[in-house]
Amino acid sequence: MPLDDRYRLAFRLYPYARSADQDAAAPVRHPVVVVGGGPIGIATALDLGLQGIPVVVLDDHEGIGQGSRAICFAKRSLEIADRYGCAGPMLDKGVVWNLGKVFYQDRKIYDFNLLPEEGHRFPAFINLQQPYFEKFLVERVREAQADGAPIEIRGKNRVEAVEVRDDHTILTVATPEGDYTILADWLIACDGAGSPLRSMMGLDFEGRVFKDSFLIADIRMLSESFPTERWFWFEPSHKAGASTLLHKQPDDVWRVDFQIGWDVDRAEELKEENVRRRLDAMLGPEVDYELVWSSIYTFQCRRMKAFRHGRVIFAGDAAHQVSPFGARGANSGMQDADNLGWKLGMVIRGEAPDRLLDSYHEERAHGADENILNSTRATDFITPKSKISHVFRNAVLELAERYEFARPLVNSGRLSVPCSYDGLSLTGEDALPGGPARSRPGTPCPDAPLGNGFLLKGLGGGFTILTVDAEAPETVTEDGVTATRRAVSAADDPSGALALRYLGEAEGAVYLIRPDQHVVARWSGYDESALRAALRRACGKE
């Protein structure tokens, strides 16, 4: 097959360059090969590269794809990106919004303000075109490379075949100058929802297809500027779609999603005059805009049965796919990278047993199930599957107009929040009586103000013993793994948020925190043997 692009590029960031591997006498063996340079592949490479682990990313294009994909990036993704050192430009470029309106038929039924909680470095989410998000990740890779991080991105390198062995895989890679072979101790498949690797390995991808399609148009407003709000229409009388969503992005670009039904003639619908007909019906004739991009999507919710197959590990859309309501695709993929990076790093360095990687599947499949559940619920509300479900949906909307109680039932996508690993293999004990639920073992640490900065900055990377008005040794080393103390005091945050989020009713607390900022266990005071046991457990040694 020729190496033709399957999509147009927004940014050509890694043009093809011949690699020494192509001229090697024998296939070169690499510790980690990541297939796919989408957001999840690049984030995974960054995580590993920043740990000093050599990683090669193979992507079949020479840069980042153009097109209408993710726009909503949640707080947790920004926190993860911050750990990698690239959240700043995302936040600068992104649009923050808090106001929304919900319409039903020809009228606005209510508006809302998300009233974000104070005391976090990052907002609940930002709107940012996916190509920008990816560009900032790749730019961070370039910076890290300059500082010596052993990351390599190879554009126009398409994986054609994979041979899976017990302790490595053999990849056939096509390039514009012909095929070559490389070996990988660990292969990370981040090759997207259509994952060719998944098919090559004959693996399942089961789930549910939603019988509806969505026409997505990104438009640049030329006339008066629209407010920075999210507008959602159920059964709008303008009839441009069975439901319609309007959302602001950077660069004066707006995202419009029209739900257009299952049996549609794609080519016909995508003709500019037809896209404009829908947009004009919705916006009114006086609004002037330029069409930036339009595409038609159908959605499914599905996941692989197992994310790990020996030395091959799947992450991002390759492992799980959700409908976009609630923005859980890229956001959950970022959590995959966050989860996998430190575990693979420890296993490669010999600090943890191979089975630590089984917990990657355990934790992230749990996350995927939660995301699928949430996005299925939103999809069922937006596109009811039966007559009676439609009746109830509209009853909710009718009531929501008059009575506040019905508004929480309106589901046009629940904001992506990270899942907690309660009760899973690596999660330890909760021995902090009166401790707040939001920082219980398993949860990702909530951010909080700290002096002039924030708590999460500088948390993670390695294991941390976070003491809040409590004593503990500066370091504890258990079986070659060191946890380092970070001492804070409720007094460091006059707003009281730190105490509220980490102490609750307790006077002091000791937390053991993983490299991905999830809480392993917590206690009301330092208990050496309990901490050592929790550390072993978090490394898959119990």
Added chain:
Amino acid sequence: MELTTTPNIPAPDSFYAELIRCHEGLSDDESAAFNARLILLLANHIGDPEVLSEAMRKASLD
């Protein structure tokens, strides 16, 4: 809280008549919509998830 399954409506006949009267002149679709709104209002009033689940189970005649 437990779902009350003993008589709890003070004037059963008049409640029943009022309920049926609400559907007078409604098409089947309108009746279905009315019922849905009524269920949602009552469900919110009850609030207690256990009572609601119990009511749904009992309504299924399981």
